Amino acid sequence: MTGEERWRGAIEDEASAPSAWQPDVERFRRALAQRLAGHGCAWPDIAVDVLSARGHSAVDRAEFAERLGLTDDALRALEGAPSIH
């Protein structure tokens, strides 16, 4: 089975069957916070809150900063790092 077939199959399965699996968002938040902390973020929990809010808004940093009345740099700092890389 090729990668494409596997992914298409998984996506179709997911679309056609009710999934018993639910994302464990708290665990994911902890994992992301841990990762941010590992990258030197001093307030990983806050950064995760902000990233979560922006992620669910599906807007880029510049637009989100504008909505919050912050500069891009301030929001970048609040998020702990320019990216999780």
Next chain:
Amino acid sequence: MTLMASGDAAAAFTLYEEFGAVIRRVLRGHLADLHATRVPDDDLDGLTLDATLALLDAAPSWRADGGAMPWTWAEKRLRSLASSYVGQWTQELGDDHDDTTPEGAAVAVESGDDMHSLATVAATDPTVQLLIEALRLRCSARDAEILMSVKAQAAAGDPSPANTVAAQHAMLPAAVRQVVKRSRDAVRGLAEHDERFTPLRGLALLAP
């Protein structure tokens, strides 16, 4: 997707919450390919978290305008994660493993393959998991590897497994036999005295 393609951490939530189930299914498929069909849900959940973050790491290499297709780069990442999960036992047992194969040992089964197969089975077989745990408790990584290598050679029909393994490790065959006996006795002792390891009693691999 735009956020994700730029490697923006904010995309992690969407990726996990909307595509986590798909990622999990694909991971399960890769694990099944590796014969790991009884991976605990908690481990699979953890792998899904790791996979989500790994995919986000790789996201900048995906470009809708002609870069690798999402399933191509994702496929490689997820397969690698599944392999690492299954192979974790290999690394733990093989840290000081010297995998150089001397000339004249063409019939030797590759030690890495032995341990990889063992790790693959271990993911599905509780007795093998127990055996690996016992080896870790009672033997050095090197001794455990020598024991498994000798047994693998014997199972492959090698009439002189100790000689073959001795050549691989620059040891004398007698020393290899001593290691095998010592390791085997240590694990058998554990099986005799610790109730948790009772399932290992009578295991052919530990027979003299």
